[in-house]
Amino acid sequence: MMRKLVLTAVAMLIALPMDASLFSKQINDSEYAKYKLKSPEFAAADLEMGRAYAELMKMTREAERAKLVQSQREWIVNRDNHAYDSAFKGGDRYLQVLASVTRERAKLFRNVAADERRRIDSIRAAKLKEAELERQAALARVEEERLAALQARREEVVWEQNDRWLLAFMAVTGIGIVILIAGAAKRVVIYYDMADMGASFLAAVLPFAAVALFKAEPFGTESYNIVFQWVAGTVTGLAAIGLFYSNFSTAILHNRNVVLGLFIGTYKIIFSAISIFAALGQIATILDKDKSFREASVAGMILAIIALVARSMINGPEVYEARGWPAFSALAGNDEFSFTKLYCHGKRNFRH
Numbered sequence: 001m002m003r004k005l006v007l008t009a010v011a012m013l014i015a016l017p018m019d020a021s022l023f024s025k026q027i028n029d030s031e032y033a034k035y036k037l038k039s040p041e042f043a044a045a046d047l048e049m050g051r052a053y054a055e056l057m058k059m060t061r062e063a064e065r066a067k068l069v070q071s072q073r074e075w076i077v078n079r080d081n082h083a084y085d086s087a088f089k090g091g092d093r094y095l096q097v098l099a100s101v102t103r104e105r106a107k108l109f110r111n112v113a114a115d116e117r118r119r120i121d122s123i124r125a126a127k128l129k130e131a132e133l134e135r136q137a138a139l140a141r142v143e144e145e146r147l148a149a150l151q152a153r154r155e156e157v158v159w160e161q162n163d164r165w166l167l168a169f170m171a172v173t174g175i176g177i178v179i180l181i182a183g184a185a186k187r188v189v190i191y192y193d194m195a196d197m198g199a200s201f202l203a204a205v206l207p208f209a210a211v212a213l214f215k216a217e218p219f220g221t222e223s224y225n226i227v228f229q230w231v232a233g234t235v236t237g238l239a240a241i242g243l244f245y246s247n248f249s250t251a252i253l254h255n256r257n258v259v260l261g262l263f264i265g266t267y268k269i270i271f272s273a274i275s276i277f278a279a280l281g282q283i284a285t286i287l288d289k290d291k292s293f294r295e296a297s298v299a300g301m302i303l304a305i306i307a308l309v310a311r312s313m314i315n316g317p318e319v320y321e322a323r324g325w326p327a328f329s330a331l332a333g334n335d336e337f338s339f340t341k342l343y344c345h346g347k348r349n350f351r352h
Contacts, residue, residue, distance in 0.1 A: 025084040026077065039095035045102035052109030059116045075105060179267050183315050186323070188264060189254035192316030196250055197272075203247045204272035206240035244269075254316060256325075271313070275306050282306075 027035070036043040053072065060068055079101050087093035182188040191197040214233035217225045247268055252261030285291055285299035320327060 025089075026080045031090075035090070035095055035098065039092075039099060042095050042099040042102065045099045045106060049102050049106035049109060052106045052113060056109050056113045056116065059113060059120065079105075175263060176267050176271070179264060180313075183313060183319075186315065186319045188260065189251075189316045189319045190264060190268065190313040192250065192254050193314060196254075196316070197310065197314060199243050199250070200247050200268040201272045201276060203240060203243035204269050205276060206236055206243060210236040210240055254319075271310075275310055279303055279306050 036046060057065060057068065079098065082101060083089075083094050083097040086097045179188060179190065183190040191200065210233050213236055214229050216229060216232070218228060219225050248262060248265035251265035251268060252258050255261045255264060282299040282303040286296045286303075288296075291299075317327070319325075
């Protein structure tokens with residue numbers, strides 16, 4: 001009886017139509033479509049993986065896409081093998097395994113895509129930063145070129161001004177040398193006497209003193225300071241104007257020539273100002289305790305030279321005597337003395 005039942009079962013199994021795909025680990029296209037219809041969970045996981053895979057393919061560089069395709073093909077084989085070994089093919093457990101490994105694959109794709117986005121963003125940010133640095137460097141070069149051109153133009157202007165000042169200085173120096181030579185040759189009067197030199201020195205100093213007095217604030221009350229500034233500054237300024245007039249008028253009178261007197265009067269003021277500032281500088285060096293004995297000695301020698309040069313320019317009586325002019329004091333004591341008589345008298349004797 002048992003033997004008859006076994007033979008009957010075997011005959012029935014042989015008679016049933018067999019699906020050969022049930023014995024293949026790999027999933028064909030029809031099975032793939034059938035499993036997605038049968039398992040919404042697997043269909044959703046497969047859709048998610050497809051989207052993540054497509055996104056990753058777009059982000060992947062051309063050289064890496066072939067490797068990604070090959071990796072996906074190998075994963076599909078491994079997926080099918082794993083599901084087949086885990087459960088009966090086509091069953092619920094089988095479909096759950098397919099959905100699970102597919103979700104993990106989609107998660108992997110998302111993570112790789114996120115890393116790739118960060119890498120791309122990092123590269124883009126680095127390129128943007130590099131571009132910004134290049135732009136700033138270009139702007140800096142343009143600004144440097146502009147400043148260099150501006151500085152070159154300023155230096156050119158300074159050189160032009162310096163050239164003009166140099167020419168003016170050379171002209172003044174040349175005139176000064178000519179006046180010194182003419183004074184040494186007893187042809188022109190530079191400083192008639194010490195009083196004349198003192199007046200010229202005061203004429204050179206008082207303008208600076210007037211400016212300083214206008215800015216001075218010796219009192220604690222503003223009204224007192226204003227009164228002091230205007231009174232002291234004005235008096236000093238008027239004195240400077242009077243000494244300037246005296247400087248030029250005596251130069252004209254002593255030399256019996258207006259043009260020559262104006263040149264000599266100007267020279268007297270310039271020499272007086274330079275001598276005063278140079279002498280003050282040397283005196284400051286001598287009094288400075290931090291200066292060495294050698295520096296103080298040099299300053300003393302320069303101060304002595306300034307004094308000797310200044311003394312040599314006092315030549316009024318010698319010029320009068322050499323040119324046969326009557327003494328200035330004698331003419332000044334004459335009741336009939338006038339600038340016109342003195343000028344005419346000098347004009348008659350200038351050729352001598």
